[in-house]
Amino acid sequence: MNNSQNIIARSATTTTPPQVRSHVEEVAKLIDVSKCIGCKACQVACMEWNDLRDDVGECHGTYDNPTDLTANSWTVMRFSEHESDDGNLEWLIRKDGCMHCAEPGCLAACPAPGAIVQYANGIVDFDSEHCIGCGYCITGCPFDIPRISPKDQKSYKCTLCSDRVNAGMEPACVKTCPTNCIEFGTKEDMLARAEKRVGDLQARGFRDAGIYDPAGVGGTHVMYVLHHANDPNRYSGLPKDPRISPLVGAWKGVTKPIMSAIIGITAFAGVIHYMTKGPKEEPEDDPGHDDAPAHTLGYDATRRDAGARGEGEDSAGDRPKGEER
């Protein structure tokens, strides 16, 4: 698990993270909202790369679909129509998903050792194998991003394609974006790009154009260029000054040992329950395991490949194998 050498923070863990590596640069994804056409190619690329298949839903009277993040939709486009006082209409389209905070509230809140990790390049990743499904990461997240799967009671969100990035590639959404409104690189380079874009927007009359890289969470590794950085809320409720919920601080300082004990007991009870009653769901409902024999080659290849790249957190077992590639 070579990438474990890159872990700089690990949920509910007191051991010191590895520190030998010194040349890992922080990365960032830059989303230039002023260039986004809302085509949802990023949504599709995300589902393709991560082998996710959300349900075919319904139209609820907007272009948004799926209408919210789910355990199978790690990014969604949010459309909002904004009419200014002088009648000028804007259709603001924002790609929503994990912001990969420098100070991740989810990780701080997580009671399950190693279920959430932060890498030296800034990516905040969920290691679902260790997730206990408590949902504290949702409480901890100032952007309301993680979602618990009703299928396995584990929490999911954008990994910033940590598997691709670790292999020197850009995230799938960046690769597919037709207008280059999503870019990827070192955080330093992305900030420089963003400055340039902001300058262009300001020259075109958007006086309040700016970069969204909120300090309240220590900055983020997913940043936006906004035409109206003074009013991020206009972009489907992007928080102006996101901060980690005070509940998380309280949890960490005072209640953590108690809560950990309770959760430990609960988890232990769960294990006993599992040993005596078996798994909660019918095995055939879980294509991740049931279909594996029929796809032995693909399964093994994925494992071997992942092993070679040292991506233990890219747990092949979490991937639905029933879908055709």
Add this chain to the structure above:
Amino acid sequence: MTNHWVDIRNANLIIVMGGNAAEAHPVGFRWVTEAIEHNNAELITIDPRFTRTSAVAQDRAFIRTGTDIAFLGGLISYLIETDQIQREYVLHYTDAALIVRDGYGFEDGLFSGYDEATRSYDKQSWMYEMGDDGFVRRDESLEDPRCVYQLLRAHYARYTPETVSSITGIPVETIQRIWRKIAATAVPDRTMTFCYALGWTQHSIGSQIVRVAAMVQLLLGNMGMPGGGVNALRGHSNIQGLTDLGLLSQLLPGYLTLANAKEQDYAAYIDKRTKQPTVEGQVSYWKNYEKFHVSLMKSWFGSAATERNQWCFDWLPKLERPLYDVLDTFERMSKGELNGYFCQGFNPLASFPDRAKITRALSSLKYLVVMDPLNTETSEFWKHYGEYNDVDSSAIDTEVFRLPTCCFAEDEGSIVNSARWLQWHWAAAPPPGDARPDIRIMAELFLRLKRLYQEEGGVFPEPILNLTWDYDIADEPRPSELAREYNGRALEDLVDDEGNITRRAGEQLSGFGELTADGRTAAGCWIFTGCWTEDGNQMARRDNSDPYGTGNTLGWAWAWPANRRILYNRASADVQGRPWGANKAFIWWDSEQGQWTGADVPDFPTTSPPSQGQMPFIMQPEGVGHLFAGQSMVDGPFPEHYEPFESPVPQNLLHPGNSRARANPAARIFDDDREALGKPEDFPHAATTYRLTEHFHFWTKHARLNAVVQPEQFVEIGEALAEEIGVAAGDWVKVSSNRGFIRAVAVVTKRLRPMQIGDRQVHHVGIPLHWGFTGVAKKGYLVNALTPFVGDANTQTPEYKSFTVRVEKA
């Protein structure tokens, strides 16, 4: 496209009108964003809706559907009256100075020569006046009242900003602001590009909308220029290839034309199409028509085509009616005049207008063959799907055969993109199940037919029995074999004037300049000659080097004609052969080398010096761009605004007293279909159908991921209309025309606003088209239940973009 996708980045102003490039062409749209970011360009959308393209545009206007000629005609008047034209360009490179015959006129909405009984024009008066020297008369001062420039000026003088505003619904100040921005590209160092799609073509005046845009570009000097042009963004990846290869009913490959029933004489057929220069010294490239035609006949019929049998001219079908287009075909099918129908890669039940009529027509067939990779609605037109397909199966006797075909990624071949690039692609995966390439199905069909003729005889067997079929495996021709055949080869040794052999018999040709009219060459599509030469498959090239930094990558794939990327590119230089502006340098005359050179393959005789006076529009007999379309259009030499056949406005505000000039007087409409038109009092709202970026036509509802991101049918209505009918976002509505109805979820939006047209308020209803009763998305209604069965006067492209509906809470 006259230009190409990458070239959009060279534009200073991008007008997206009659299209929604971000929605329907998101990948190509990257070059628009490049122009905005790196060329400081401005993007303006002119559309009934605030679209995804509008979302990233710097300026926008909201225009009533079907009124684009009013907006652009008014622009022409504005450019002329304020003298914001590229005068040197207009004088030399257009027909502005040419004199028109005395008989031409325009009165009360009708051009001279109109015959109401046949709804057509006699175009005799729409011609230039010929001088005693046999060439067109001209007036360099542009002051003669009969010169094209003055006729143009007079024609559009009626299109004042106020009149344009009352027709289009765009406020006068918005009109003038956008006209000013467009006029600013009349200078040599700034160019504007028009990007359009089916929002211009799918009207009863569609061809004339495209033409008026071309006229604007000629006046501004933006034709043949990098970052300029009139650019059709094609809706299917290979639809350009369809027209190139002559799949329209009146065409042969390479835009050669079929004879009509009166043209039984070969020499007269050729003579009519062999265009000699009408201005002294001009190129008039169609003078080579017979070379292309004979090479085609040699490609089809080989040694059976001889000079003695006039290259098998008698074997070609002759058209008894002007067009055998889809509307005409389904009209006849609905009258029981057709027995069988082959439907290849086409879903007419979903795609053609007036679905009820299509159902009647298909039900009257004895057999229907559907060749498609997918389970299309057409192939199940006979099956009851509740309200989605409410038919009585027991009353339909049509026998349906389904032949599963490959998807594009399961076969190799070339695709011609909007930019006329032929790009070779390779199979990514084998086809599933029994699916076969279309070529193989057609080959087997042909061979079986041939065998029947051989064994049993039949009427007129010659074309079938003599068709060349020299493929390695007879029932499985390879795409590479077909491509080599389109390119063409020498059948005998070719020699130059001095008797030197320039091409050995059997060798592939390198360009259409080698074609001959004496049977020594064969070429299946002359404009493709050069795509597969002795140097191999030029379409498979992937060299993206760009030596001039113009985005013109001549080593990437291959473009027709002759690998030229920007048509009329000689016009990027002035009369002396110098670039109009240093920043727009593209093709210029190199006097030391004695030839034209630059970033592109010159669209011009390479060694013809500027002093020789040949003009850039080499396909026209006059050598210049046509502001006055004397013979090419059936419905007028100047575009004129007419209302859609179904319009919420009862009169054409330009001709309020003349009901004959309300809608296009030269557009064909069948009697039953005229009866089926709705009246504004019953169907008061303007409606338009369109695509969404999440889907491709009726295909991708069969794909899970597309269905996930846009699962269910909806229509878009403005907040004002929603309030009027008591509907909130997410409610179901019923949308009806005089021909049928659909039900869908309402998307209530600020992006559609009511427009004031004369004394009435007009609401637009936006109707995305992707849903149907097959596939994995939520089932939906075929939206062409609503659309009228009438098409453009020139092309018969149906008027999907302008019709009228009523919306009510479902």
